[in-house]
Amino acid sequence: MQLAELxxxxALYPLDDPRMSGFMDNLDALNALAERSSGYIWRMKSDSGNATDLAVPGDEAMISNMSVWEDVESLGDYVFNTIHAKFYEKRSAWFENMTRHHFVMWWVEDGHIPTLEEAMQKLAHLQEHGSTDDAFGWDAVDQSAWRRCNIAAE
Structure with missing residues (x-):
């Protein structure tokens, strides 16, 4: 089994607004770092090289990021123990504060590439039921073995 995440x-502003430049100007480098990270398998992207221009089913104003990793530890190491963590800390400068779950993980068969529709169903499941075997958040995994940064996980 492999780990998928959404x-x-x-965004607080249009993506081409100068106030979004701290995020947009670093997106390619962060994605390249993910692709070089241990345990990385796949990420959703359009011809632009990222996913900011891919419409989320039912909510075109929403921006999404989806990827597949070998395991939770590989994803967590990238998210919390690389330069990505610094951008994660600054997310409130670029994105609305979400009042519901906005991040979900789930297990997929080896080689399966999830669709955005599938991912949104997993997020809806997490929002409705909380963390289960079918869809879960950081709260459902033991982070003690790999997490070095002290950033609050949602």
């Missing part, structure tokens, strides 16, 4: 949000 992260969604609403």
């Amino acid at each position: 992260n969604v949000g609403y």
